[in-house]
Amino acid sequence: MTDLDLGALLDDSTTSVVVCCGAGGVGKTTTAAALALRAAERGRRVVVLTIDPARRLAQALGLDELDNTPRPVVGVDTSAGGSLDAMMLDMKRTFDELVLTHADPGTAQQILDNSVYQALSSSFAGTQEYMAMERLGQLRAQADAEDSWDLIVVDTPPSRSALDFLDAPTRLGSFLDGRFIRLLTAPARAGGRVGARALGVGMSVAAATLGKLLGRQLLLDVSTFVAAMDTVFGGFRARADETYRLLQDPGTRFVVVATPERDALREAGYFVQRLARDRMPLAGLVLNRVAVSRARISADRARDAAETLAESGERHTAAVLRVHADRAEVAARHRRLIRDTAAAHPRLATVQVPLAGADIADLPALREVAEALCTP
Amino acid sequence: MSWHGTDAEPRLHIVTGKGGTGKTTVAAALATALAGEGRRVLLVETEERQGISQVLDVAPLGTQETEVSTGLDGGEVWGLSIVAGAALVEYLRLFYRLGRAGDLLHRMGAIEFATTIAPGVRDVLIGGKVYESVRRTASGRAPGSRRGRHLGEPPAYDAVVLDAPPTGRVGRFLDVTGQLADLARVGPIRNQADAIRQLLHSGTTVVHLVTLLEQLPVQETLDAAAELETDRLRIGTLVVNQTPDASVREDVEVVAAGETDPARLAERLESVGIRTSPAMIEGLVQTAAEAVTRRDLEATLEDAVVGAGRPVLTLPHLPEGVGPDAVRRLAAELAAQGVAP
Numbered sequence: 001m002t003d004l005d006l007g008a009l010l011d012d013s014t015t016s017v018v019v020c021c022g023a024g025g026v027g028k029t030t031t032a033a034a035l036a037l038r039a040a041e042r043g044r045r046v047v048v049l050t051i052d053p054a055r056r057l058a059q060a061l062g063l064d065e066l067d068n069t070p071r072p073v074v075g076v077d078t079s080a081g082g083s084l085d086a087m088m089l090d091m092k093r094t095f096d097e098l099v100l101t102h103a104d105p106g107t108a109q110q111i112l113d114n115s116v117y118q119a120l121s122s123s124f125a126g127t128q129e130y131m132a133m134e135r136l137g138q139l140r141a142q143a144d145a146e147d148s149w150d151l152i153v154v155d156t157p158p159s160r161s162a163l164d165f166l167d168a169p170t171r172l173g174s175f176l177d178g179r180f181i182r183l184l185t186a187p188a189r190a191g192g193r194v195g196a197r198a199l200g201v202g203m204s205v206a207a208a209t210l211g212k213l214l215g216r217q218l219l220l221d222v223s224t225f226v227a228a229m230d231t232v233f234g235g236f237r238a239r240a241d242e243t244y245r246l247l248q249d250p251g252t253r254f255v256v257v258a259t260p261e262r263d264a265l266r267e268a269g270y271f272v273q274r275l276a277r278d279r280m281p282l283a284g285l286v287l288n289r290v291a292v293s294r295a296r297i298s299a300d301r302a303r304d305a306a307e308t309l310a311e312s313g314e315r316h317t318a319a320v321l322r323v324h325a326d327r328a329e330v331a332a333r334h335r336r337l338i339r340d341t342a343a344a345h346p347r348l349a350t351v352q353v354p355l356a357g358a359d360i361a362d363l364p365a366l367r368e369v370a371e372a373l374c375t376p
Numbered sequence: 377m378s379w380h381g382t383d384a385e386p387r388l389h390i391v392t393g394k395g396g397t398g399k400t401t402v403a404a405a406l407a408t409a410l411a412g413e414g415r416r417v418l419l420v421e422t423e424e425r426q427g428i429s430q431v432l433d434v435a436p437l438g439t440q441e442t443e444v445s446t447g448l449d450g451g452e453v454w455g456l457s458i459v460a461g462a463a464l465v466e467y468l469r470l471f472y473r474l475g476r477a478g479d480l481l482h483r484m485g486a487i488e489f490a491t492t493i494a495p496g497v498r499d500v501l502i503g504g505k506v507y508e509s510v511r512r513t514a515s516g517r518a519p520g521s522r523r524g525r526h527l528g529e530p531p532a533y534d535a536v537v538l539d540a541p542p543t544g545r546v547g548r549f550l551d552v553t554g555q556l557a558d559l560a561r562v563g564p565i566r567n568q569a570d571a572i573r574q575l576l577h578s579g580t581t582v583v584h585l586v587t588l589l590e591q592l593p594v595q596e597t598l599d600a601a602a603e604l605e606t607d608r609l610r611i612g613t614l615v616v617n618q619t620p621d622a623s624v625r626e627d628v629e630v631v632a633a634g635e636t637d638p639a640r641l642a643e644r645l646e647s648v649g650i651r652t653s654p655a656m657i658e659g660l661v662q663t664a665a666e667a668v669t670r671r672d673l674e675a676t677l678e679d680a681v682v683g684a685g686r687p688v689l690t691l692p693h694l695p696e697g698v699g700p701d702a703v704r705r706l707a708a709e710l711a712a713q714g715v716a717p
Binding site: 023054119181183205206214262293294295297301309314315316317319320321322323326 | 394395396468480481484485486488489490496497542564565592595624626627628630631633634636640641644645648649650653655656657658659660662663664667695697
């Protein structure tokens with residue numbers, strides 16, 4: 001297993017986007033924030049896009065509320081000439097802005113008022129992933145236009161699976177471009193010239209059944225919505241594909257985050273394979289919360305000694321040894337799991353971050369995480 | 377007070393928790409504990425994750441109920457994975473006598489459309505299936521049967537345990553009618569949603585929340601409990617999962633009670649034939665200090681969990697991972713803490 005040198009990655013001026021991904025609860029957001037802080041304090045002009053930071057981490061970054069605009073983080077050491085801006089994704093607002101930017105005012109309002117749009121933009125499974133990518137694209141364009149940032153660090157949504165981040169936009173795109181929707185909205189697209197008769201019996205049965213079930217109004221809303229969006233974007237699928245390509249850009253680097261637990265590592269393994277298949281540049285794997293034994297004495301030996309000492313009344317020393325033995329056993333289990341992962345992915349570069357005590361509440365704590373991340 | 381802390385007799389147990397807290401394992405253990413002699417419990421998952429089949433080491437669950445395990449005292453545990461699309465086809469078959477037309481709808485992409493376009497519809501379909509399995513009677517046992525519960529007739533399942541979406545999504549999942557407000561104002565879907573809502577807010581239903589003794593999961597659990605209570609759902613127990621072993625806790629207590637003096641520690645270790653080094657002693661002292669800090673943090677978090685005023689169930693950390701044996705062990709732990717059919 002090779003070492004992942006995140007310090008060098010961040011210092012490399014050709015690195016323009018770092019995407020942190022992994023299963024939920026493995027410390028993705030913290031990793032993203034720590035890397036961004038580190039890069040900024042080493043002279044890069046950085047913006048970090050967080051998705052759903054824990055309250056205290058958000059406070060540490062000065063993010064008091066959902067805010068779609070990057071704002072400077074207070075307390076960053078800018079002596080090396082760098083800077084750090086942070087923002088929290090507001091998926092509904094990103095979607096709204098997308099509509100407002102691309103549609104004429106009349107069409108935009110029609111879309112924003114549509115009930116299907118409102119449901120889709122605030123709760124469709126996948127909208128968050130889609131909008132995270134969309135926002136990344138916007139930040140990238142803004143950085144190029146204004147020469148404001150030279151590094152964008154992105155956190156990914158807390159999905160059930162890390163793959164959702166890659167799949168959701170296309171899924172949303174192909175759903176909206178799907179056969180049924182196309183058929184359903186055909187009359188609206190053709191300006192009403194094509195009647196339901198032309199759609200065939202199957203379609204009218206399907207439409208009638210769904211109409212009964214969901215109500216005609218809903219189906220009507222769907223066709224209005226899709227038709228309006230179509231005039232704006234000319235196909236969702238194409239747009240999703242375009243956003244996806246941004247991730248294959250040579251300046252993009254993926255950092256996969258996991259903890260030394262079977263499920264999280266399996267998830268990371270899937271993701272690594274997928275990145276390779278889609279030719280997306282993988283930097284390596286960050287292993288968070290790895291237990292390390294702090295004293296060179298085996299668990300078995302420590303337990304034996306504890307037993308002898310306890311017999312002669314040395315309860316305290318015996319307890320210290322057993323506490324160490326427990327920790328050494330956890331560390332051994334973590335080592336085994338990590339070794340198995342390394343064997344399955346021999347070319348995967350990794351870095352291990354030791355188990356930290358409390359959660360991250362301020363910049364000094366975040367600096368410590370960064371230090372651990374960048375010390376292979 | 378009952379183990380679940382409500383004065384009703386719940387039959388629908390909804391289990392939620394932050395992702396990664398082990399709610400699927402806890403749901404399986406709860407179902408196993410509730411499957412007393414001669415009883416049948418249905419264990420349901422809703423997100424097509426096949427978590428139950430992984431935890432119980434059985435073949436992937438389908439949309440038909442199958443027996444997956446045996447309860448602690450010989451009852452039956454059945455499993456089901458609810459898929460919104462299949463629920464919709466079944467629904468259409470029953471209410472519109474569509475028969476094979478369901479296949480047609482599938483081919484047209486209409487089923488995917490209906491279950492995706494409005495997230496609320498998907499949850500109503502899943503909720504509808506749960507509703508049906510709670511209300512079904514022993515004589516209407518055939519899957520899909522929708523016969524109502526007649527007076528005196530026993531239910532098909534003595535309890536239904538639902539491995540629900542995680543805390544981040546559970547509020548929306550359980551608020552079936554709220555989601556539909558703007559989409560389906562009338563019609564069968566609406567009626568179904570109203571019936572589910574009634575069930576969820578009745579004494580038949582309790583929500584259990586699973587957490588770990590870590591800051592984020594505890595915070596999220598307490599927030600979720602408060603939110604669900606505001607929505608007038610009944611909170612049952614708070615389950616603290618993966619707690620350190622009692623013997624480990626005892627050791628840490630002993631360590632905390634005394635002072636770990638490096639010189640004395642070295643001397644004791646040498647006395648039992650261990651050759652020490654300054655680095656080793658420093659490592660041991662540090663390990664001891666970190667364990668005490670961790671204990672203090674856990675004590676604070678435990679107080680916060682207890683402070684929520686709900687019954688607390690505690691389950692041990694199982695380093696060897698989860699599997700059918702681990703589920704039975706956890707079920708026995710639950711039974712020892714009063715969980716009973």
